[in-house]
Amino acid sequence: MFSTFAQLENDKFGKWLSDRKLHRSIQNCLNSSAEVTTSENFWALYWHKHWKTQSNHLAKMHLLAYLQEPCYWTASKTVAKFTNSQYSLADYFQMANTEIETILKDFKAEKCSSLKAYAMMAMPSRLRDILRQRQEAELCTNWALLRKVSKKLLLEALSEVGLSPTAMTQYRLAWTCFKELYVQKQPSGIAKLPEPSRQLWEAIANLYNQERKSQLTQSTGECTSETIEKWLTQTALYVRAYLFPPVKSLNTFKQDDDTTITFDVPDPSSSSPMADMIAEEDVENRQNQISQMSAELLNSLQSLDAQSQEVLKLYYQQGLTQQQIVQELQMSQPTVSRRLVKGRESMLAALVKWSQSTLNIPVHSNQIKDMSLFLEEWLRNQYGEYNMMSTR
Structure with missing residues (x-):
């Protein structure tokens, strides 16, 4: 339970895949003392505590495996409710998996004794919020998205793609000039903002070239309106990708030096007292x-x-x-x-x-x-x- 991941086949549950390292980890814990409990709830709280207090990656992987069932249950309920959606059961399941860390952060062990019960209650709402935000983002033009995004999220999105500090400050200043001359003059409730005119791009470029002398710590050359437009278009793509990353294959697990996911399929008919x-x-x-x-x-x-x-x-x-x-x-x-x-x-x-x-x-x-x-x-x-x- 703390070492197996669900694999979907033909957009439905296929089988459980066991991770060898996680399996050895939980078995070592159980074998460390004859008095160690096999209580599911005990181990869920145990690994949650280690993840929360020590940022333990192994504990996080145990919890990801443990919460596979709430993820699948949430995905099944969602796909049944949104029959006209572009997403499949596997897509919803992957979305739910990406929300597990948020569920772990919000869970308070002192107020709720069951992590799984909390996940079963909280995860459907998280998934609906994602779908609503995705739909809103898909309806927004690049300019509406740049209007809504905060400075903090903008910088996080730029940092995520690995831009240099100099490039980040240039993109940020271009965005600031854009908001000052364009976004703030548009009606606040409109998602489909009109394309900026060539005259407006020239004005934004002129403002950028004026502000760069005092706003940028490193000396940079003047920018044309075409460069500014290119930067802001790319910024919108970065923000969209950061806020709503594409749904990847359900059965693709990240591999790193700490935990290499290797699958050892157990006999489904096998059983154990634990x-x-x-x-x-x-x-x-x-x-x-x-x-x-x-x-x-x-x-x-x-x-x-x-x-x-x-x-x-x-x-x-x-x-x-x-x-x-x-x-x-x-x-x-x-x-x-x-x-x-x-x-x-x-x-x-x-x-x-x-x-x-x-x-x-x-x-x-x-x-x-x-x-x-x-x-x-x-x-x-x-x-x-x-x-x-x-x-x-």
Whole structure:
């Protein structure tokens, strides 16, 4: 589990590939003492601590292997939801893998005991944010992108491609002149900014040539408008590539001196006491998470006033429309609608609060949408169970 990576074949799960060095590492840890636990959660927190406190590369690789399942689960859910997307399951899976380091940084072991549970909750939102940003970037022209990017991100993008310090300062100054003469004069809400005119490029070049005398530490020659345009076009490409790197092959893993990825495919029918124990614990952890969330929602449901509970019951258990509930309970339509909305909002608030305190999940609009969908499913299942019990 801490040494295997998922391989996709024909855009679906194919097999698990084991990394020999990671496998030896975890086996050495387990063999170091007869009293060392085989608890999945223990080792997840153990490697996370080593990664966080020591920037340990081996620990990071163990965690990348450990979180393959949440990555695949997130990719499967995403590809099912966005059926018209240009991305495949393998693309989504690779995107999820690239977000693991962010998940590790955001995870707080003192507030959430399960790294995998946190990843299962946080990763879908991370992936949606990436897709939304990618779509926005694809719609933006080079000039809109240069308008939006901050100085910090611009310099990071230029540094990433290995430009010399002198070239970086020249590109940065050209970008500053561009913003001063062009971007700030455009409507702020327009993504498709018009192409700068040749006259404007000349003005930007003139401003650059004036400012370079005081802004650049090294002496450089004057630049033509064509050079400035070329620099800024290239800068936009650098920024776009830095913010949204292309999706690479799922099965391509980085090799370096510290960890060389070599694959030794295990017999899928083989088993071990440790594997069985981890599998059982994984199921148990998930069941515990679901039980806790269900208990929280049930408490919230029972704390609602009697009328709200009755409206929810008729709506979800008996499948009545709002108009039918109006006739059943002799209420006004606005009252029925308000009871439904307020009841669900109250339960959703309870679920958000529980997630914050138990899983340390950052709450934003996408996360709330996920919780709202979970609540809707829970209500239908909950009242469905009551309905089945009443017909026995």
